[in-house]
Amino acid sequence: MKTELYAPEMAYPANAEFSFRLLATDGRARRGEITMPRGTVRTPAFMPVGTGGTVKAMFMDDVRATGADIILGNTYHLMLRPGAERVARLGGLHEFGRWPWPILTDSGGFQVMSLAKLRKLTESGVVFRSHIDGVPYEMTPERSIEIQGLLDSDIQMQLDECVRLPADEADIERAMEMSLRWAERCKIAFGEQPGKAMFGIVQGGDVARLRERSALALAALGLKGYSVGGLAVGEPQAVMLDMLDVVDPVLPRDKPRYLMGVGTPDDILKSVGRGIDMFDCVMPTRAGRHGLAYTRRGKVNLKNARHADDPRPLDEESDCPASRDYSRAYLHHLVKSGEALGAMLLSWNNIAYYQSLMQDIRTAIEAGRFADRATEIGAAWERGDLPSL
Template sequence: MSDHFTFRVLATDGLARRGEITMPRGTIRTPAFMPVGTAGTVKAMYMDQVRALGTDIILGNTYHLMLRPGAERVASLGGLHEFARWPYPILTDSGGFQVMSLAALRKIREDGVTFRSHVDGKVHHMSPERSIEIQGLLDADIQMQLDECIALPAPEREIERAMELSLRWAERCKTAFGDQPGKAMFGIVQGGDKVHLRLRSAEALAAMELKGYAVGGLAVGEPQAVMLEILEATCPALPADKPRYLMGVGTPDDILKSVARGIDMFDCVMPTRAGRHGLAFTRRGKINLKNARHADDPRPLDEESDCPAARDYSRAYLHHLVKSGEALGGMLLTWNNLAYYQSLMADIRAAIEQGRFKERVAEIQEEWARGDLPALG
């Protein structure tokens, strides 16, 4: 395995890219979906299960881990890989989004953000340098710059102010990160729903010559069409030889359409959160196991799946677990959902390699449109 961080584009089909990130802890096949392990765990899953599904990299969160159990404590216990029993690559979010969305009484200034923890009410200060320090203590392989992510819609002057602040913080994060062979720091393109601000952000970040670039501040309430418009404008402004990461996105449909516009990496809580709330993602679309129509259905979620949760348990049993509030219901549906997401990513990668990505997307969407088959009898 390489001692350096490298990215290669192995195949293209239109704007869709099949690539490979190589780093000391493993190879990341792109397009890649990163299960969210916010607090050092992918909820309702064992790490061995997560890996067996074809997962190359997971995401951890700086904000949550700095509050509990504390970055210094994780470092003293061998870092997040050892702590969580995940010896493969980990990307850590800078914590900026959670500070903006979860913390109480936050105050943003040039030097960073001061906020009150939603856990115990204690006051903390997060500067760009402290964010990078925490991610280093966690021993993250890919670290994200601290940025200000504002909710949409917002006045243009406010979007511009946050974007410019995020650019200045990116410079400080780059300096704090320094030269770490085998690891990477990604910048985050901001600019809300304003294309001209997104382009200014992308061009300024590209000039910093970072190892990767993320598009942030989307999937925060705007319509999908706006997100896609931003990607169409932003991706060409980012270096073609660096990975592109769309943060916090998304649905299977979002992923297909974003890959078509040049995105390489994704993360989202959707498959795990949906599983804990009784919703299954399958190749036939979404199935809500709370619905009474599943109570007498002996079929599995997907008889052709390689995942035991999808193949070996009846819908009637899954419905019973969900309605009874049994933990196993959320565990099985989360397992099924992550299996589907990773299967979808493998399908996408193969289609790009074969030069039939557009055709495969149409086939997948047609199967979703046909929907789930009615119960037998």
């Protein structure tokens, strides 16, 4: 029988407010805690992506058991289905999805730009047609914050315009300046919400001067947290890291920093070393649905025929049952057969690996050996995990 973890009464400690404190630093790497009424988020943190109110192919109890303190919900998708007003009537996203702990919602801006049909961008906002059924909608900064309020998320993101790279510098600058104006409108719309936070989003593409200007202007708004957006959208990793080097000394040290949509384990390690506290990415669950497992010895493609007779688990030392208790041969069979259980077990393994990586990072920062540990982790990935049958 599954352990019952859902407990709404755990969600609201008395007099809790939104706060962030640094517990340790090691070079530019930061170990901290974000405290909210619904719980504490240990940073650096990886947020599993619950796009439509679910972390794909996983039970929420299992997500929590991997060590996740917070998940992400998507404003655009939840606005279209089942509708923010409906979620609000049903008790909010925490009750609706049986996750009583913290939730961050993105603004919907990235999906509007990348998925919506026939969109028209103005100073007011974006008018677009749903990618599902073509129904027209308008997303303004105020409406984005309203939707996130209806979802009752704990951390809400400003609406921004995300430009895919490579792009013309003039277009990057125009989008960055508009995003700053939208940040001010989002701050006004958000108002004062005890125990909750609105984060601004640093834009500026791959142009250092624009990234710096965006970060300085957002810092001047005195927000409770700051995100770096518009990266990991096709540019080389070196460009992303260069932009983090630009914003690191500019963003307030006493506020959490969130790199949106990132990423691979290697991206995470390198970004933590540049002062980032929070991450999200669809990669672990998407990879799991396509037969790819992440482990402490690197990636394992369960589609490969060499796993067909391999009795070993993915990781015999893991606390996760999906990683420890099922043979690679069985996982290979599930993937090749198209069985849903294969996607479930590999998604579970991958989320568990990402959470164990974050715990490893936090421990290393506390011990003052983050750089050494990052090198050790990378060396283990490089050695790989070929079977010895």
